[in-house]
Amino acid sequence: MTLYFTLVFVLLVTEMAIFVGLIVPLPFTVKRKLFTFISESPVVAKLQYGMKITFIFILILFIDSVNRVYRVQIELTGFDAANSGHAIGTERMEVQARKFYSQRNMYLCGFTLFLSLILNRTYTMILDILRLEDKVKMYEGDKRAGGKDSAKLAAAGDMGEIGRLKKELKARENDIEALKKQSEGLSREYNKLGDEISSQNKDNTPKKDR
Numbered sequence: 001m002t003l004y005f006t007l008v009f010v011l012l013v014t015e016m017a018i019f020v021g022l023i024v025p026l027p028f029t030v031k032r033k034l035f036t037f038i039s040e041s042p043v044v045a046k047l048q049y050g051m052k053i054t055f056i057f058i059l060i061l062f063i064d065s066v067n068r069v070y071r072v073q074i075e076l077t078g079f080d081a082a083n084s085g086h087a088i089g090t091e092r093m094e095v096q097a098r099k100f101y102s103q104r105n106m107y108l109c110g111f112t113l114f115l116s117l118i119l120n121r122t123y124t125m126i127l128d129i130l131r132l133e134d135k136v137k138m139y140e141g142d143k144r145a146g147g148k149d150s151a152k153l154a155a156a157g158d159m160g161e162i163g164r165l166k167k168e169l170k171a172r173e174n175d176i177e178a179l180k181k182q183s184e185g186l187s188r189e190y191n192k193l194g195d196e197i198s199s200q201n202k203d204n205t206p207k208k209d210r
Contacts, residue, residue, distance in 0.1 A: 005105055008058060008112055015115045022122050028137070032130055055116055062109035068102040 026034070038044050076095045 004061065005108060008061065008108055011054070011058075012108065012112045012115065015112065015119055019115065019119055019122065022119070022126060028130075028133060031126075032134070035127060035130060051116075055113060058109050058112055062106065062113060065102055065106035065109055069099065069106050072099040072102050 072095065076092075076099060
């Protein structure tokens with residue numbers, strides 16, 4: 001196995017470990033603090049950004065593996081048609097070995113990409129469940145619910161630095177919209193004032209000058 005496919009395998013094992021860690025039953029307070037830490041940690045945000053880039057390369061490897069499987073299958077079919085009725089030689093075994101390696105790489109990349117989607121969806125679902133549990137506990141009067149942890153949990157999902165930048169961008173967009181509205185209001189007032197002044201000048205013009 002080449003180096004990059006070895007790294008893909010390591011990533012697949014890591015995803016499996018993370019998935020098991022996500023579904024392990026934990027107390028509500030522990031799980032809330034854990035997911036709050038994940039959502040606020042800038043290190044996790046940088047890792048998430050790096051993983052997105054990595055998955056793009058894995059997608060390229062997956063497409064290349066599918067192409068290799070297709071080409072090897074065509075080669076194997078042509079070899080069988082050309083050597084029908086003859087004994088199986090080393091050439092056919094070599095083609096079958098390449099087919100096996102291509103299929104292995106295809107399944108490895110495919111399962112890695114598929115599990116990444118499962119992890120993302122599982123993380124989102126657990127966040128939603130934690131928010132609902134927190135609301136239920138607040139309605140029931142549980143002292144463990146509410147407070148800063150609940151506010152942080154409600155804002156979870158915007159990872160660290162990325163979430164902060166999104167909030168700043170949204171605030172600036174709101175400021176720009178407010179400035180646009182003020183500019184439109186001033187423009188209307190200016191036009192209205194100009195019309196009033198022009199109408200007054202017409203009324204004050206002497207009849208001889210008209």
